Amino acid sequence: MTETTRRTVIAGAAGLSATVALAACGEDEPDVDTGDTVTQPTGGATTSASTGAGAAAGIAALADIPVNGGKIFAAEKVVVTQPTAGQVKAFSTTCTHQGCAVSKVENGVIICPCHDSRFKISDGSPTGGPATKPLQSKTVKVENGQVVLS
Secondary structure, rough: OOOOOOOHHHHHHHHHHHHHHHHHHOOOOOOOOOOOOOOOOOOOOOEEEOOOOOOOOEEEEEEHHEEOEEEEEEEOOEEEEEEEOOOEEEOOEEEEOOOOOOEEEOOOOEEEOOOOEEEEEEOOOEEEEEOOOHHHHHHEEEEOOOOOOO
């Protein structure tokens, strides 16, 4: 059996302290409101409806995405918008400032709750707050009335 030395105890305590300190540095993201939030970011991929059989399962019906608005899908980490009838766009919900999830759309802007970055609903570009880059565009299409992420 090995003898525990003072050096071993101090080294173990230091390692444990470092682990606890690093864990405390993690950032808590705010809860994303996935209710009936209306969103309208744009600048993402534009799609047209297709009429083929055997369409893929979508994340929402096109009819559920309001024209001149949109919807946040927290599980998919995407904001889907319909700036004009039949034109569907999508963006990442990850804010380009520090990676928090955007949580709502109001008065024509997508809002990040962490530091109040705001993005145009027309192209995802920042309009206020500390973010300087637009939200990342995602590719979407409409198949048999369903919005499908590509």
